[in-house]
Amino acid sequence: xxxxxxxxxDPLLATGLGIVAVVLLLGIIAPLITSHDPLAQNVRARLxxxxxxxxxGTDLLGRDVFSRILHGARIDIPLxxxxxxxxxxIGTLLGTVSGYYSRRVDAIIMRFADVVQxxxxxxxxxxxxxxxxxxxxxxxxxxxxxxxxxxxRLVRAExxxxxxxxxxxxxxxxxxxxxxxxxxxxxxxxxxxxxxxxASDAVLALVALASLSFLSLGVQPPEPEWGRMIADGxxxxxxxxxxxxxxxxxxxxxxxxxxxxxxxxxRQASRR
Amino acid sequence: MSVRPVLxxxxxxxxxxxxxxxxxxxxxxxxxxxxxxxxxxxxxxxKSLSLRSICGLLPExxxxxxGSVAVDIDESGKVRDGVDVLGRGIAxxxxxxxSSLNPTMRIGDLVTIGPRTLRGLxxxxxxxxxxxxxxxxxxxxxxRRMRAWPHELSGGLRQRVMIAMALATDPxxxxxxxxxxxxxxxxxxxxxxxxxxxxxxxxxxMVLVTHDLGVVSQVCDRVMVMEKGLIVESGxxxxxxxxxxxxxxxxxxxxxQ
Amino acid sequence: MTSALSLENLTVRYPISxxxxxxxxxxxxxxxxxxxxxxxxxxxxxxKSSLGRVIAGIQRPQRGxxxxxxxxxxxxxxxxxxxxxxxxxxxxxxxxxxxxxxxAMLRELLLVHSLVADRKAADRRAADLLGSVGLSEELLERRxxxxxxxxxxxxxxxxxxxxxxxxxIADEAVxxxxxxxxxxxxxxxxDIRERMGLTIVFIxxxxxxxxxxxxxxxxxxxxxxxxxxxxxxxxDDPKHPYTAALLRAQPRIGERLDLASTPALIGDxxxxxxxxxxxxxxxxxxxxxxxxxTTAPEAASSTDGSLVRCHFxxxx
Numbered sequence: 001x002x003x004x005x006x007x008x009x010d011p012l013l014a015t016g017l018g019i020v021a022v023v024l025l026l027g028i029i030a031p032l033i034t035s036h037d038p039l040a041q042n043v044r045a046r047l048x049x050x051x052x053x054x055x056x057g058t059d060l061l062g063r064d065v066f067s068r069i070l071h072g073a074r075i076d077i078p079l080x081x082x083x084x085x086x087x088x089x090i091g092t093l094l095g096t097v098s099g100y101y102s103r104r105v106d107a108i109i110m111r112f113a114d115v116v117q118x119x120x121x122x123x124x125x126x127x128x129x130x131x132x133x134x135x136x137x138x139x140x141x142x143x144x145x146x147x148x149x150x151x152x153r154l155v156r157a158e159x160x161x162x163x164x165x166x167x168x169x170x171x172x173x174x175x176x177x178x179x180x181x182x183x184x185x186x187x188x189x190x191x192x193x194x195x196x197x198x199a200s201d202a203v204l205a206l207v208a209l210a211s212l213s214f215l216s217l218g219v220q221p222p223e224p225e226w227g228r229m230i231a232d233g234x235x236x237x238x239x240x241x242x243x244x245x246x247x248x249x250x251x252x253x254x255x256x257x258x259x260x261x262x263x264x265x266x267r268q269a270s271r272r
Numbered sequence: 273m274s275v276r277p278v279l280x281x282x283x284x285x286x287x288x289x290x291x292x293x294x295x296x297x298x299x300x301x302x303x304x305x306x307x308x309x310x311x312x313x314x315x316x317x318x319k320s321l322s323l324r325s326i327c328g329l330l331p332e333x334x335x336x337x338x339g340s341v342a343v344d345i346d347e348s349g350k351v352r353d354g355v356d357v358l359g360r361g362i363a364x365x366x367x368x369x370x371s372s373l374n375p376t377m378r379i380g381d382l383v384t385i386g387p388r389t390l391r392g393l394x395x396x397x398x399x400x401x402x403x404x405x406x407x408x409x410x411x412x413x414x415x416r417r418m419r420a421w422p423h424e425l426s427g428g429l430r431q432r433v434m435i436a437m438a439l440a441t442d443p444x445x446x447x448x449x450x451x452x453x454x455x456x457x458x459x460x461x462x463x464x465x466x467x468x469x470x471x472x473x474x475x476x477x478m479v480l481v482t483h484d485l486g487v488v489s490q491v492c493d494r495v496m497v498m499e500k501g502l503i504v505e506s507g508x509x510x511x512x513x514x515x516x517x518x519x520x521x522x523x524x525x526x527x528x529q
Numbered sequence: 530m531t532s533a534l535s536l537e538n539l540t541v542r543y544p545i546s547x548x549x550x551x552x553x554x555x556x557x558x559x560x561x562x563x564x565x566x567x568x569x570x571x572x573x574x575x576x577k578s579s580l581g582r583v584i585a586g587i588q589r590p591q592r593g594x595x596x597x598x599x600x601x602x603x604x605x606x607x608x609x610x611x612x613x614x615x616x617x618x619x620x621x622x623x624x625x626x627x628x629x630x631x632x633a634m635l636r637e638l639l640l641v642h643s644l645v646a647d648r649k650a651a652d653r654r655a656a657d658l659l660g661s662v663g664l665s666e667e668l669l670e671r672r673x674x675x676x677x678x679x680x681x682x683x684x685x686x687x688x689x690x691x692x693x694x695x696x697x698i699a700d701e702a703v704x705x706x707x708x709x710x711x712x713x714x715x716x717x718x719x720d721i722r723e724r725m726g727l728t729i730v731f732i733x734x735x736x737x738x739x740x741x742x743x744x745x746x747x748x749x750x751x752x753x754x755x756x757x758x759x760x761x762x763x764x765d766d767p768k769h770p771y772t773a774a775l776l777r778a779q780p781r782i783g784e785r786l787d788l789a790s791t792p793a794l795i796g797d798x799x800x801x802x803x804x805x806x807x808x809x810x811x812x813x814x815x816x817x818x819x820x821x822x823t824t825a826p827e828a829a830s831s832t833d834g835s836l837v838r839c840h841f842x843x844x845x
Binding site: 314315412426427428429456457458459460461462464465468469472483484485486487489490491513514523524525527528529 | 734
């Protein structure tokens with residue numbers, strides 16, 4: 001009865017996955033939903049109000065906002081995921097090594113972590129992206145340089161907690177090699193927490209990407225990125241408020257989706 | 273005039289509050305003044321939950337779902353529920369003295385924390401009372417140990433501290449939840465002796481939850497055997513251990529020998 | 530006759546805060562004949578668990594030699610050496626990997642050590658192993674959280690047996706079990722010894738269980754073995770005052786605590802951090818005299834392997 005209740009997917013997790021999947025799907029099938037090219041400018045149709053043709057109106061350059069919002073899902077969601085995945089892999093590896101092996105390796109890795117954590121996250125992120133040059137790739141690289149720390153600390157703590165548990169001791173005493181002990185016995189018991197952490201980290205990555213783009217350091221125009229779109233609409237906030245509000249709402253929806261996934265995964269992990 | 277029980281439990285039921293799943297299915301028993309009653313069974317039999325529900329110290333999510341607990345210790349003969357007299361006539365000691373003692377308090381302060389908050393004992397009074405109690409429970413070098421932290425004491429001494437904390441509230445009924453299970457036999461022997469001494473000197477009534485029939489044989493006057501949330505057999509210790517009638521009791525005794 | 534297990538001058542120390550050291554096992558010599566169930570008893574902190582873990586190769590000794598069937602074990606056991614001693618743990622809940630099914634766990638052990646030719650043979654062998662600990666092979670597909678405490682402990686034994694060890698260390702292996710289940714697991718251990726000729730070191734604080742199961746018993750106090758005897762002798766005619774006190778402290782069914790009698794033992798064992806001169810038990814011994822506090826007694830052994838470390842051993 002126990003194993004069945006674990007297999008049942010947590011309702012929060014299912015809702016979150018559903019939200020993110022729907023938005024992502026809308027992005028993928030965007031060309032089928034709207035005939036407007038998200039990049040096509042039309043100076044004569046600038047700042048049009050929502051209508052049957054332009055469901056959400058047009059922006060300063062006369063581009064269809066609805067089409068841009070949908071296409072934005074193709075940029076923001078995958079980028080946020082990559083910017084989560086890369087540091088997650090790096091952090092998990094370093095955390096595992098740190099928690100499992102000698103004190104010296106642990107000390108070196110954790111000193112690096114301390115250095116990274118000594119800076120405020122956003123200032124560090126902006127500074128790194130500035131140094132690397134604006135763009136999506138810089139965002140991913142900078143995220144990797146910063147966010148691995150959280151994973152490393154989480155995994156290190158879990159690994160060193162589990163390391164002394166009898167089932168790990170038994171596996172080692174049975175002559176199973178270190179790499180196998182790590183891969184088959186330790187990590188599978190740590191990963192549920194890592195997944196939950198990744199989902200909450202994805203929220204941060206999504207917001208960080210939008211913020212950087214807002215500051216012109218992220219995805220470069222004319223690509224329809226949500227944060228950039230908010231920035232573009234800021235000047236018209238009193239009249240054409242939807243220009244900023246709709247991409248903002250898109251970020252909130254996807255962010256909520258990731259958050260729900262995180263909650264659900266955490267609940268599942270703690271239930272074990 | 274017949275002697276009235278100090279503790280009277282009727283149709284006591286304990287359940288998981290959310291799932292409405294019942295774990296203890298209505299048990300009845302009385303404890304008379306100066307008596308030690310054992311409550312034995314295997315893990316999951318509900319013995320510990322029954323004990324805890326008497327004074328309301330149940331784990332999160334588990335509630336007393338029915339029945340009554342009447343404690344009669346007031347001179348005036350007023351009968352009250354166990355939950356209302358916790359720290360005012362009923363006290364409890366646990367299996368794990370380490371997790372039951374606040375690690376951030378010194379022993380001397382811990383022992384009288386109860387009466388200090390309940391009865392407003394002054395600091396000085398509390399100190400001398402602590403010292404008195406620590407001597408009563410046989411903590412050697414009590415003066416010096418007043419300033420010790422819980423983690424600096426051995427398991428046996430910690431259990432003595434917990435007993436002193438319970439005594440600080442001047443209980444008439446002491447509920448003991450596996451008080452010696454975590455201890456070595458030599459220390460168990462000392463703690464059981466201490467409990468018996470207290471019972472004689474103070475006229476304490478005790479309910480002792482344990483899985484160890486040897487312990488029951490040593491200290492209990494009467495014993496109740498629990499299985500799956502029910503009392504399946506009860507009687508005097510000698511009668512139960514020598515002539516068990518219920519199959520489950522027989523199995524327990526046989527397995528313990 | 531060669532011993533299945535022999536220890537020479539085994540010493541285990543732990544560093545503790547402040548640069549001091551705690552001596553858990555103090556220069557222990559021990560040899561156990563093949564096919565015996567050997568009980569190791571003593572109070573918590575006496576070093577019995579440390580000794581077990583060192584024998585199992587989980588922990589390294591500071592000094593001394595461990596020999597299995599006359600072959601010296603290195604500090605880091607590889608290949609077949611890693612199989613020779615296996616351990617059964619106290620807490621069956623933490624001793625099994627929650628992420629692996631029982632079948633996957635057993636299969637891995639069998640394949641890593643090439644004890645079977647292929648996956649199919651591993652599955653067959655895993656099913657056999659469950660049978661040999663009295664479990665149905667349906668459990669192969671289950672994860673530990675779907676099993677009862679008794680079943681988990683049987684799985685723990687099956688895991689140890691999978692590696693075809695010479696010596697099994699059972700560290701408080703039945704302490705967490707209810708009495709009825711406990712009895713059946715004890716019967717299983719006894720049965721395994723009969724069938725497989727395994728040598729079992731049974732570490733326990735529970736004298737009643739030790740009496741029921743073991744052929745021979747050693748009593749540890751503060752890191753040293755103070756007495757060793759065949760089970761019957763130890764329980765009926767203890768030679769060391771500490772053994773006698775432990776036996777007296779054990780509550781037995783049918784006996785009532787007599788407050789007029791003197792307690793079996795007073796106080797706690799002294800700290801293993803600052804070992805003093807003389808007999809380690811002198812501070813709690815009812816019959817200690819001057820020499821006990823100044824000179825540590827030598828172990829006096831007799832031909833049958835019995836041993837007592839006391840200036841004034843008890844006689845019946």
